[in-house]
Amino acid sequence: MKTNCEHLSEIKVVQPSADGCEDCLKIGDNWVHLRLCETCGHVGCCDNSKNKHATKHFHSTAHPIIKSFEPNENWGYCYVDEMFFESLPTV
Ligand SMILES: [Zn+2]
Ligand SMILES: [Zn+2]
Ligand SMILES: [Zn+2]
Numbered sequence: 001m002k003t004n005c006e007h008l009s010e011i012k013v014v015q016p017s018a019d020g021c022e023d024c025l026k027i028g029d030n031w032v033h034l035r036l037c038e039t040c041g042h043v044g045c046c047d048n049s050k051n052k053h054a055t056k057h058f059h060s061t062a063h064p065i066i067k068s069f070e071p072n073e074n075w076g077y078c079y080v081d082e083m084f085f086e087s088l089p090t091v
């Protein structure tokens with residue numbers, strides 16, 4: 001079992017692409033929670049949302065790390081390593 005994630009060194013300071021899930025906003029749908037891509041700033045919805053746009057974003061772009069985009073939540077997740085982080089390093 002891996003204990004560290006090499007993708008953490010690749011995260012960037014990103015500008016969130018939207019205030020909500022940008023893909024749901026396009027199709028007029030709604031979401032449960034939001035996730036922010038730490039590679040490009042894509043805002044997508046979580047796996048509890050029916051469209052799962054954050055996970056779809058990973059599958060289409062291979063951007064590995066997302067951070068919670070919910071107020072007062074700092075945790076992150078690496079899709080490649082399937083690892084949760086209590087917080088992500090500040091860049
Ligand atoms: Zn990783
Ligand atoms: Zn969505
Ligand atoms: Zn991305």
